[in-house]
Amino acid sequence: MMTLELLKQLAKALAVQFGNDCEVVIHDLTRKSLHKSIVYIENGHITNRKTGDGPSKVVLETMRKDPSKISDHLGYLTKTNDGKTLKSSTIFVREEEGGPIQYILAINFDITNLLYFQDSVRSLISESGEPAVSSYHKEPESICTNVADLLDDLIAQAVAVVGKPASLMSKDERVQAIQFLNNTGAFLITKSGDKVSQYFGISKYTLYSYIKADKN
Template sequence: MLQDSKLKFLSQVGKALAGQFGKDCEIVIHKIDSNDMDQSIVSIENGHVTSRHLGDGPSKVVLEALQKDPDELVDRINYLTRTHDGRVLKSSTLYIKDEEGNLEAIFSINYDVSSLIAAESAIKALTATPEEKEAESEPNLIPQDVNELLDELIRESIKIVGKPVALMTKEDKVKCIQFLNSKGAFLITKSGDKISKFFNISKYTLYSYIG
């Protein structure tokens, strides 16, 4: 359980970082409580970067962390994510653990580099040669709320199978459901109702696919 004194310290550090790097730097602290993950954000600075507020729910990174053994969690520094409106962020994720090694909070830094990328692209257009090729990768979405997060996870499951729900076999749906389970989708309140309806299966069938 995240103690108030530790939360106060982390919030103080977050405020300092946001002040140092300005309005494009968002600092988010998620409190880890498996009984209440729909309102995981307990501290946020410059929330306009991802349009999130105090009391909003988890990101994909948070749900994935809950599915892992805390010993496997290693801080992830300097990777790309994206917002719902397409802006690109440079992010870092720190896993805060208690004395027993249990995960109790996630400290995230999200810096909006969209304007820098636009400037870089303009310069690259002038300097690039035909032989140059860049690897393209899609940054992870940082959702505004748990509903958007669940929609994103469902879209990812469909990409893995590679066909629309109407054409899916039982094996395809099982693969989708097990992917969603591995990503922590069922930690979201009432996610079972939405997922079973989307895949046109009963809740009984849904949970049999998880097993």
């Protein structure tokens, strides 16, 4: 069984192995307060997070999904608020296969300088007149440092999904945005309902009816 102490030992080893550009984070999903889900972190300067900080988007999504359908997410791109690009992997830890997720081990390697170097090399070796192609084209997922910023980011994503400002949304489009927020676990954040209701110009009662419509 993978215990928290063993995970901490592994996290420290990974950080030492790959150096200061490698952040390793442990989220504890067994805690009552998810707002302080980070119980261990190495090289927190990468994302400016520390022990006692809140969950990431992936933590909220994990709490909303069927554990038996969750698998490790490896080698994807993320970004920090100060512009770093990271190559990330998320490992879900449980006592038994298909059982509840107890811990999340996240590895975030800062590849910003490597991307600049790769683009420079590509521009040097490309043929004359051939444009240099960027090292990545998919928009990386943001890593937030606190739950307030995370909620703001999720609301922005919900608006992007609909494709128009909240003030111009129809009822069906507001329902779509609220359902997106519900599916990403936004309402697991304390007092998120108040902020979302105010942002979309609806009452708390209407908000709950939109969430219920998603369940139906």
